[in-house]
Each structure stands twice: as C-alpha cells, then as structure tokens.
Amino acid sequence: MNIVNKLTVRNLKHNKKRTLVTMFGTIISVAMIIAVATIGVSFMDMLQRTTMQSTGEWHVSYEDVYKEQIETIEKDELTEAVSLVKELGFAPLGEEGTDSNPYMYVREMDQEGFERFPVTLIDGRLPAAADEVVLQEEFVQLNEGRYEIGSTIQLEIGERYTEEEGYGELDLNSWIITDSNGEVAESVQIETERDYTVVGIIEQPNWVPMWGPVYSAIGYTDRDLLSEDEQVTAMIVASQINGSIYEKAETLEENIGNKSTFNTDLLMYHLVTGNEGFHTVIYGLLSIIITVIVIGSVALIFNAFAISVSERSRQLGMLSSVGATKKQKRNSVFFEGFLIGIISIPIGLLAGIAGIGITFSIINGILEESFGLPEALRLVVTPTSLLIATGVSALTIFISSYIPALRASRITAIDAIRQSNDIKLSKRKVKTSKLVRSLFGMEAEIGLKNLKRNKRRYQVTVFSLMISIVLFLTVSYFTANLTRSFEMTQDEMQYDVSVYSNFENSRFIQELLENDQIMDLVNDFSFENRVNADIAAAIEYERMADRFKNQIGSTPKNDPDGQFLEDGRYPYYVELITMKEEYFERYADQIGLNLDNYQDVLNPAIVVNQITYPDDIDGQYVETDVLKTNVGDSIDLIHREWGDSGVTEQTELATTEIIALTDQAPISVSFFSISSLVMIVPEASVEEIFSAHPDNYLSQKDGALYFTSDDPNEAATVIEEFDTRGQLSINNFHEMKQSDQQMVVVISIFTYGFITLITLISVANIFNTISTSIALRKREFAMLKSIGMTPKSFNKMIYFESIFYGLKSLLYGLPLGIGVMYLIYWRTQTMFSYSFSLPWIPIAIVIVAVFLIVGAAMMYSISKVKKENIIDGLKQENI
Structure with missing residues (x-):
C-alpha cells in the first residue's frame, strides 16, 4: 500500500x-x-x-394426441416432462346428485399428472390402476356411507348438449340450461361406461370452476394403457422457459400435426x-x-x-x-x-x-x-x-x-x-436583490449571500432535496399505476355469494331478504332480474365512442358489412337489469342520485358509462366512456330475433331517458365492453318497454341476489339451510375473489413499503446533507456572532435559508418529477389506456414535507452549532 x-x-x-x-x-x-x-x-x-x-404445472399442451405421437413429444428439445390427461366427460348422477350439481365430471391422469396438478388427498390414496378413482369429498358426504373407500361406482359418461338456441358447446364453465318455464333443457349423450373402485377422497380441484354443475372424479391412465386409437392431452413442462418456447412449440406442432395451447x-x-x-x-x-x-x-x-x-x-x-x-x-x-x-x-x-x-x-x-x-x-x-x-x-x-x-x-x-x-467572493456572484432586504430584512439578505458564497454546498443540498422529491413522486406514481394496472387486468367481481332462481321462484329470494339471520351476515347486496331477450340500443354515429368508431372502421354511409341499422344507427347490445322499486331507489341512493327529480320520466334508465375493459383488438386494458351522451338524452331500444343467416326480425320496443351516468355498476356486473351498455331500470318500466312486443318477455327474466359478507361461507351455509325446497342455486365465489384480493393486498403492501423506504432514505439524505453543510459553516456562524448578530436574527437567517432551500428544490423537483411520472404513464399506455392525471395528494405531501424536513434538519443542526463558543468556531478548520 x-x-x-x-x-x-x-x-x-x-x-x-x-x-x-x-x-x-x-x-x-x-x-x-x-x-x-x-x-x-x-x-x-x-x-x-x-x-x-x-x-x-404445464407450459404447452397438445390435445387429441395418439400413443405414437407421445414418444415424439417426449423426445423433443422443448420437453422436460409430459403429463397425460384424458377428459372423459360428464356422468349424470340422478338422485345421487343435486339440482345445482347433477353431474360427475371424470378425468384420468398418469403419475406425472398427479405430481404436476394440485390434487389434495383427504383420505386413502391416489389411483394407480385403470379401474381406480378418487371422488370429491362433498359427493361422498352427500351420499353418506355409499361411496366409502373400497366401494365401487358405475358411471355412464358423455357430453352435455342442449336444443335451446343461443348456446354453444357446454363445458365445465356452463351453467345448467333451463327453458322459459325454468325446466332443465339439457341432457348428456352417453359415449362410454366405466366401473371404478374408490381408493381415495379429495378436495374439489382448483381447476374445476366452483360454479360448474359437477362433482369431480379422477382416475388413472398412462401410455401403456392406451390403445392405438385412443386420444389424450399431452401437457408439457418446458425444459427452458424463455421467448424461444413459442418457436419450439410451433416446430413440434408441425412435427406431430396437432395445435398447441399455452398456459x-x-x-x-x-x-x-x-x-x-x-x-x-x-x-x-x-x-x-x-x-x-x-x-x-x-x-x-x-x-x-x-x-x-x-x-x-x-x-x-x-x-x-x-x-x-x-x-x-x-x-x-x-x-x-x-x-x-x-x-x-x-x-x-x-x-x-x-x-x-x-x-x-x-x-x-x-x-x-x-x-x-x-x-x-x-x-x-x-x-x-x-x-x-x-x-x-x-x-x-x-x-x-x-x-x-x-x-x-x-x-x-x-x-x-x-x-x-468552496467559497466564491466575486461581487457579481454574491449580489442579491434589494427586494430581498426590503421584504425579509437584513438577515434574509445575509442568508442568501451565504448560500451564494458557499455555492457548491448549497447546490449539493438543493440537488439532494430535488432528488428526494423526484424519488418520492416517481415511486408514489409508479406504485399507484402498478396497483391500478393490476386491478384493470382482474375481473371486477364485487360480490362474494350469488343466489339464483328462475322467474317463477324469485319470490323465494324476496323471502330470503326478509330473513334477519341471513341479512345480519350481509354487508351489501343487489337484488335484480336480468332480461334474457336480445335487446339492443340504437345509437347515433355521433354518440359512439371514438375508440369504437376506429375499431369498426366504417360509417353509416360506408358500411359494407351491414353493421349499422337502416336509419344509420348502430345496435349496441344491452344488458338490461331490472329492480323492484325499493331496490332501484336503494341503488340510486348509492350512486348519489335523487329520484325525486325524475318522477315524471316515463322510462328512466341509469347507464353505466365509465368502464374498464380488456380490448383484445388493440391488446390493451382500457378505461373509457361507452357513449358520448348526457343526462336527459334518450336511448331507443329494439328487440332482435336471430336465425342461421343473422337477424331475422327486429321490433321497436320503447324509448328510455338517461337519468344518470355512472361508473358504479351494481355489484353483480363484472364484465364490460365498449360495444354494449349496462342499463338499470325500475321493474315498473319493463311492461312499458315490452308493450309493443307480442311475446311475454317478462317470463324470460332470471331473479338473482348478489351480496358481500364478512363471513361468506357462513352466509352460504345459512342460505342452504333456508332453501329447504331446493328452489335456489347458491354459489360461493369468496375463495376465487379472495385470491384476486390477496394479490392486490400483496402489491399494496410492497408498494407502500417501497414508498416508506424511499421516504426514509430521502429524509436521511436530507438530514445528512444539511447537517454536514451546517457543520462545515461553524467558522462562518462564529464570525457573524462576533460582529453582533443576535440569536433572534441568527434564527431568522436560518428560517429564510430553509425556505429558500425548499422553494428552490420544489422549483426544480416538481417539474422533473412530473416529467418522470408522465414518462411512466406514457410507457404503460402500450398495454393500458387511461387518461393522465396528476397525483395531487402525493404532490401536496411533498410540498409540506420538504419544508418540515428542511426546517427540522436545519434546527437540529443549528442546535448543535449553538453549543460552540465563538473562539472555537473561528479556529475551526476543515481537516
């Protein structure tokens, strides 16, 4: 050294x-x-x-692969492991099921599948042979004593189908289909029969939607058990997870001739x-x-x-x-x-x-x-x-x-x-305005001259403050946007439990709302009917959102695809929600609407106009207005009949008047689109709306109650006990909603923790810079005291310096911080679309905090300097 x-x-x-x-x-x-x-x-x-x-756990899957293709998949460079899954389908349970769960859904997996898919075993063991199965706990409890471990179960398995119009393929996500009279309008086409020995009891698998009308059964399969013409789904765990996975999957897709699906x-x-x-x-x-x-x-x-x-x-x-x-x-x-x-x-x-x-x-x-x-x-x-x-x-x-x-x-x-x-003594560089002395006194002028003389230290302090301001504003805006962007990607399911009935049985929900034991568990609710008929709103081109105009790419005069109506208006799909008068008034009160001002309106409607939705065309999550419209404008409703070639009949219904535009949809609404309207009307208006139509669409309404609760599981249990006649369909979405809430909470904890960390570092930086700067000015302060500056004048000088530090740092820090915030906003607009707005609360916090922190740091440092006597201060050297 x-x-x-x-x-x-x-x-x-x-x-x-x-x-x-x-x-x-x-x-x-x-x-x-x-x-x-x-x-x-x-x-x-x-x-x-x-x-x-x-x-x-899988990254790429290939459906309907044969035994000979599995070996090709296993040897491919993309593959680390392969799980084989065979979806057998739905088995009607008859009296062994319930109205809401009338089917058993059967799938089979190999040993790798049981390791890669979360299957929680409650009792017994997992299947290891083709004739073994594990059953869902709720099904076993429902049929108490009948399907214990070691017993056998016979299942006739096939696919669900319905002859009702407007429904495609029925799968795990499909509700039970009913007709206008509330009768079940679907059945199962049997394709195979299986006899199984029950070897275990499992929890409901997470991949089965909780609203699906099924219990779960999982059997065993492997490649050796497959015949040459049997098909399974091969689910691949990739050997390397990077951008090349898409290219490798496409190559394998070409080799085996089956289309790939990505997780x-x-x-x-x-x-x-x-x-x-x-x-x-x-x-x-x-x-x-x-x-x-x-x-x-x-x-x-x-x-x-x-x-x-x-x-x-x-x-x-x-x-x-x-x-x-x-x-x-x-x-x-x-x-x-x-x-x-x-x-x-x-x-x-x-x-x-x-x-x-x-x-x-x-x-x-x-x-x-x-x-x-x-x-x-x-x-x-x-x-x-x-x-x-x-x-x-x-x-x-x-x-x-x-x-x-x-x-x-x-x-x-x-x-x-x-x-x-360190010290610049030229007259020009320490010159101050006479206005400073006249407004703030001699002490302020001396303080300003001190700052100019010690320009480098003063610049370091202002730079430190400025960086702290930019850090705080940037991190605050970044974390707020991160949370906002995440929430935009989530389905906005606001309710915990839903209770459904057909129109004929909706009185049972009314009875439920009058039950004190149940309502004591409910925080907020929405009781409504939804009209299932195909209703559209005829909207003038000028009132359509610009974003939607750009997407459809045509005008009433240039409409090769026939999207517009004959009179040049565009048919927006309408989700028509009707509420009894008392519940309509309750909802209006929640959004701040006084219905007394609209007593004379014939067909009043509340329109959810400010929405957030995923735009698949532009690949963005968008926050926008659906229509360019105002309170008092009217909306014409039409009913459309559909056939194989499109709309076969169209009927004018009625004209509604907008009495409120809101961004607060009823808690039941979780999906929005720029091409559809959510309209809430009082039940009294429904007969008027459909008076011109020959059919009775009042019979096509589904009654539903949606509510939130501090204890959704208990509330759902109480409702099940209340529904002794089995007239209601009860669905508890609490666990699924809880998962989304958990993500938001985790992000919020991290982001606000990050803000706290940045704030503490900024405060430490400011204190360190200012206290050191003051410590290096001991000789200067001793000199001022030696020529007669009083403690009062000394403090006044320090107060002015603090104010000057704060103002100067805000002058530079706020514009720079806003610039960085806009840069973050600009970057997010690639995937998210919403308007830029300044975060006034963080800005106000910054302004107040800067003066408080600077003042506190200055006073802390001065309190230590004051203990020094004049002689020691004059002798001080920076070594």
Whole structure:
C-alpha cells in the first residue's frame, strides 16, 4: 500500500463519524437495490405457484394426441416432462346428485399428472390402476356411507348438449340450461361406461370452476394403457422457459400435426409472453424505476464523498505541496470508494435480504390471518440478482466518487489554504436583490449571500432535496399505476355469494331478504332480474365512442358489412337489469342520485358509462366512456330475433331517458365492453318497454341476489339451510375473489413499503446533507456572532435559508418529477389506456414535507452549532 493510500486509511479512521455516515449511506443504497430485485423475483415466484394451484404445472399442451405421437413429444428439445390427461366427460348422477350439481365430471391422469396438478388427498390414496378413482369429498358426504373407500361406482359418461338456441358447446364453465318455464333443457349423450373402485377422497380441484354443475372424479391412465386409437392431452413442462418456447412449440406442432395451447398465465409470470406490449410495459417500467433508484443512490453516496473531499481539502492541498500528483490525489478518492464498497456492499446485500425475509414473515402472517393465504411468499435469492445488485452498487459507488475524485485531483496547496474552491467572493456572484432586504430584512439578505458564497454546498443540498422529491413522486406514481394496472387486468367481481332462481321462484329470494339471520351476515347486496331477450340500443354515429368508431372502421354511409341499422344507427347490445322499486331507489341512493327529480320520466334508465375493459383488438386494458351522451338524452331500444343467416326480425320496443351516468355498476356486473351498455331500470318500466312486443318477455327474466359478507361461507351455509325446497342455486365465489384480493393486498403492501423506504432514505439524505453543510459553516456562524448578530436574527437567517432551500428544490423537483411520472404513464399506455392525471395528494405531501424536513434538519443542526463558543468556531478548520 502506497503512502497516499495509507493516509486515506488513516483519514477514514480519524474521521470515524464521516466514514460511518458514508458507509451507512452506501449500505442503504445496496440494501435498496437487492431488496427491489429480491421482491421482484420472490413475488413472481409466488404468482407462479399460485397459478399452478389453479391450472397445474404445464407450459404447452397438445390435445387429441395418439400413443405414437407421445414418444415424439417426449423426445423433443422443448420437453422436460409430459403429463397425460384424458377428459372423459360428464356422468349424470340422478338422485345421487343435486339440482345445482347433477353431474360427475371424470378425468384420468398418469403419475406425472398427479405430481404436476394440485390434487389434495383427504383420505386413502391416489389411483394407480385403470379401474381406480378418487371422488370429491362433498359427493361422498352427500351420499353418506355409499361411496366409502373400497366401494365401487358405475358411471355412464358423455357430453352435455342442449336444443335451446343461443348456446354453444357446454363445458365445465356452463351453467345448467333451463327453458322459459325454468325446466332443465339439457341432457348428456352417453359415449362410454366405466366401473371404478374408490381408493381415495379429495378436495374439489382448483381447476374445476366452483360454479360448474359437477362433482369431480379422477382416475388413472398412462401410455401403456392406451390403445392405438385412443386420444389424450399431452401437457408439457418446458425444459427452458424463455421467448424461444413459442418457436419450439410451433416446430413440434408441425412435427406431430396437432395445435398447441399455452398456459399464458403461468408463462406471463415467467415474463414470457407473445404480447409485445406486455414486454414493452414491464421492461420499460423496470428501466425507469431502476434508473430513478440508481440516481437516488448516486445522489446519496455522492453527497457523502463530496462532503468528505470538502473536509479533506486542506489535507489534499498539503499532499500537493509535498509533490503528490493529480493521479495520486484522484486515486486517493477512488481508493476511499473501494474501501467503502468492499465493506458496505456485502453488509448491504445481507441487510437487504434479511430485511425482505423479515418483511415476508410479517406479510405472510397478516395474509394468512386475513385471507387464508394459498401460497405464502418465500425468500428467493438468485445468483443473477446478487450479481446485478453487486454490479449496480459498484457502478453507483464509482459514479458517486468520480466527480469528487476529479475535484480532488485539481486541489492545489494555495487553493486548499484559501478554500477558494468552496467559497466564491466575486461581487457579481454574491449580489442579491434589494427586494430581498426590503421584504425579509437584513438577515434574509445575509442568508442568501451565504448560500451564494458557499455555492457548491448549497447546490449539493438543493440537488439532494430535488432528488428526494423526484424519488418520492416517481415511486408514489409508479406504485399507484402498478396497483391500478393490476386491478384493470382482474375481473371486477364485487360480490362474494350469488343466489339464483328462475322467474317463477324469485319470490323465494324476496323471502330470503326478509330473513334477519341471513341479512345480519350481509354487508351489501343487489337484488335484480336480468332480461334474457336480445335487446339492443340504437345509437347515433355521433354518440359512439371514438375508440369504437376506429375499431369498426366504417360509417353509416360506408358500411359494407351491414353493421349499422337502416336509419344509420348502430345496435349496441344491452344488458338490461331490472329492480323492484325499493331496490332501484336503494341503488340510486348509492350512486348519489335523487329520484325525486325524475318522477315524471316515463322510462328512466341509469347507464353505466365509465368502464374498464380488456380490448383484445388493440391488446390493451382500457378505461373509457361507452357513449358520448348526457343526462336527459334518450336511448331507443329494439328487440332482435336471430336465425342461421343473422337477424331475422327486429321490433321497436320503447324509448328510455338517461337519468344518470355512472361508473358504479351494481355489484353483480363484472364484465364490460365498449360495444354494449349496462342499463338499470325500475321493474315498473319493463311492461312499458315490452308493450309493443307480442311475446311475454317478462317470463324470460332470471331473479338473482348478489351480496358481500364478512363471513361468506357462513352466509352460504345459512342460505342452504333456508332453501329447504331446493328452489335456489347458491354459489360461493369468496375463495376465487379472495385470491384476486390477496394479490392486490400483496402489491399494496410492497408498494407502500417501497414508498416508506424511499421516504426514509430521502429524509436521511436530507438530514445528512444539511447537517454536514451546517457543520462545515461553524467558522462562518462564529464570525457573524462576533460582529453582533443576535440569536433572534441568527434564527431568522436560518428560517429564510430553509425556505429558500425548499422553494428552490420544489422549483426544480416538481417539474422533473412530473416529467418522470408522465414518462411512466406514457410507457404503460402500450398495454393500458387511461387518461393522465396528476397525483395531487402525493404532490401536496411533498410540498409540506420538504419544508418540515428542511426546517427540522436545519434546527437540529443549528442546535448543535449553538453549543460552540465563538473562539472555537473561528479556529475551526476543515481537516
């Protein structure tokens, strides 16, 4: 070690406080970088495991493959493992089922399938032979004593079908189809028969929708059991999960002649998707936020090194006087950065990882208690994230020390003695406006001159404040947009439990609403009927949303596809929701509408006009108005009959008047489209709307109750006990809704935790910068006191400096912060479409916080300076 480096080490030891402050700032910076990387990796890991609980572990699947094709799939470079799944279909249960679950759905899987798909065994074992099966617990309990382990079950299996018009293929997601009289209008075409021995009892599999009208049975199959003409679905776990998976799957598709299907949800959480917009948004946002973090880290560490060089200016000047070269002085600062980094980076990595680990344990406890966490967060630290964090941290330290190192290399002996690099004494540079003295007094003028004389320290302080403002605003906006974007991608299911009846039995729901035991468990509800007839709203071209106009690409005058009506209006599909008068009034009150103002309106309608929906055409999630319309405008409704060649008959119904436009749909509505309208009307208007139509569409309404509850499971149980006649269809969506809520809560916890971390770092940075700046001005303050400045005048000077620091930092920080926020907004518009708005609450917080923090830091620092006597202050030297 050369003499200059030895002096650097000695200086670090001598100025322990400054060394510890610099190391602390570096440790915080490193911890923040590794924490962000670890959070991202761990969060994606949780999303992957949660998705596999719902879909199983597979990335690509090929349906209807034969035995000979399976070997080709297994040998392909794409494949790490193959699960074989055979979907046998639906078996009618007769008296062994229920009205809401009249079928058994049977699928068979091989051993790999049982390992890759979540099957929770309650009792017994999993199937290992072709004649063995496991049954769902609820079915076994329903038929108590009949299907215990070791018993046999005979199933006739086939596909569901209906002769009712308007329905396609019926699958697991299809409700029971009923006719206008409420009678079941579907049956099963039997294709095969199976006899099974029951070997186990399982929970309802997660991949079966809870509203599906089935119980589950899972049997066993493998390649050796398949005949040459039997078909199965091959579900592949990919050997490498990256962008090449699509090309490899396409090649395999050509080799075997079967079309591939991708597990898009699971691949998305591996950051692999064919959606270029998704990649653009994710990597663009990551680039912006990492850049902001690095700039904040550089500012934090740069201040420490800049102040260290300022304190060492006389020592570096002395080195110049004994022959030290520019390179040696510059390397002295780089060596200091190296020593700081070699100690701080490992500590920062450990601190960041440990901090995130502790945070995860706390979050898991909260989520487990509140949501019944299906998949806990676990700490995932990858070599890549460690290398990236270390590299970024080392680069940050280098950038932070580079400018101070250059400055150190230029310090001469004379400059160090005179401190001419820190203090500028030219008249022009310290000149102040006479207005300052007239408005704020002599103290304010002296304070402003002090700032101008110590321009470099003043600039460092303002820069530190400005970076803190930009950091806070950027992270606040980023986290708010992240949460908003995630919520836009979710189905907005607002209710926990739904209760359905056909029109004839809707009085039972009315009786349910009058049951005190049930209503005590209900927080909010919506009782409504939905008209099943095909209703459309005839909308003038001028009132259509611009986005929709661009998508259909035609006008009434240029309509080759015949999309418009003969009079040039466009037929919007209408989801017509009707409510009894008392419930319509209740809903109107919830959206802030006074119905007393609309007593004379013949057919009043509330239109849900502000919607969020997934636009498959543009590949975006969009927030928009459906129509360009106003309260008081009318909407003409028509009824359409459909045939094989399109609309065969069209009937004018009635004209409704819009009495409210809202973004608060009834809690039952979870799907929106820019080409359809959700309209809520009082039940009294329905007869008027359909008076011109010969058919009685009142009989085609389905009665439904949707409600939220603090204890949905208990509420659903009580309703089942209430429904002794089996007239209601009860569906508990709490667990599915809970999963989406859990994701929002996890994101919110992380994002607000991130904001808190950034805020604490910013406050620490401001305190460090200001307190050090004040400490370096001890001689200046002692000089002012020596010429008669009173404590009152001294405090007034400090108050003005605080205000000036705050105003100057806001002047630069707010525009720059808003610019970065708009950059984040611009980047998200590749996949999400909504209007840009300034986050006024964070901006207000920043404005207030800047003055509070600056004031507190100044007063804290001055309280320490005040203890110094004038003689000691005048003797102070920055060495």
